[in-house]
């Protein structure tokens with residue numbers, strides 16, 4: 001095998017530095033955004049009401065615990081391949097279950113994404129990086145790398161199967177409500193993880209097959225696509241059904257008054273705790289994104305409100321317990337007023 005050239009090695013070191021940067025800036029941003037406003041991002045009183053401190057502590061437990069337990073699992077002897085894979089699967093799914101049953105769905109998705117990200121990065125920084133250096137040094141000296149080390153290396157590289165899931169989960173807050181808050185947090189995250197593994201597996205098989213997808217995988221891909229489509233459809237349908245019932249209950253509920261719901265009143269009741277010049281929401285120091293709602297500014301934000309409220313992105317975790325009828329009325333108003 002030809003030894004790598006000096007310029008190739010330079011690129012290698014540089015990319016590891018990038019990973020370090022990604023890791024530390026990621027952690028800082030995570031803390032700045034999610035730990036400053038745990039009420040808005042991590043907690044859903046409908047799932048479990050907990051204090052902001054408890055949520056942060058629970059989140060940190062995962063960020064530290066996942067890489068540590070992963071280290072233990074990685075020490076399972078190489079010959080116990082099945083045990084190793086089983087332990088990995090149980091480990092990940094147990095965390096998913098823990099967060100899906102305690103955090104808001106959005107919070108759980110972000111948390112699991114971050115935990116996988118931290119575990120992958122620690123693997124790279126503390127194992128793969130030094131191992132790469134060693135292997136490269138050996139190659140440069142003209143020696144052959146140790147085959148057992150190569151196997152350990154391959155094992156650590158398995159995390160690439162979860163990379164698509166990490167990207168998806170971390171970006172999930174920007175996706176529609178069917179993905180982000182469909183009420184089935186565990187099922188959704190587990191599906192994302194399984195799909196990530198399958199897609200990566202098929203990608204590798206395709207790569208080995210000279211860039212052509214082996215025909216049996218075409219069937220699997222088609223089946224997976226249809227299943228996911230049906231699943232998403234079912235979630236959307238089931239959710240709309242539940243919403244409909246709630247709206248009707250509301251409509252037939254105790255007759256308070258029959259006035260149509262006014263956008264300004266709804267905003268005052270459900271948004272102004274955060275989107276005010278001086279927010280009253282605990283832990284909210286300034287209006288998020290500088291967005292302050294007053295009767296004058298409201299029309300200006302109509303387009304954004306239509307999206308944020310229609311997709312249930314706002315209020316975060318439905319912190320202010322916005323009613324379905326209010327959501328409907330505000331979305332209709334905002335859609336009508338957006339240019």
Ligand code: HEC
Pocket residue numbers: 037039040267270271272273274275281288289291301304305308309313314315316319320322
């Ligand atoms: C608990 C606090 C809180 C409440 C209540 C709240 N928001 Fe927000 N809002 C936020 C935060 C935090 C952000 C910034 C989100 C981000 O940066 O990802 C935000 C961002 C927005 C944005 C910018 C676009 C976007 O989607 O990020 C709009 C529009 C918005 N909110 C509208 C509303 C409306 C309308 C309501 C009431 C129905 C509302 N918000 C209630 C905290 C709140």
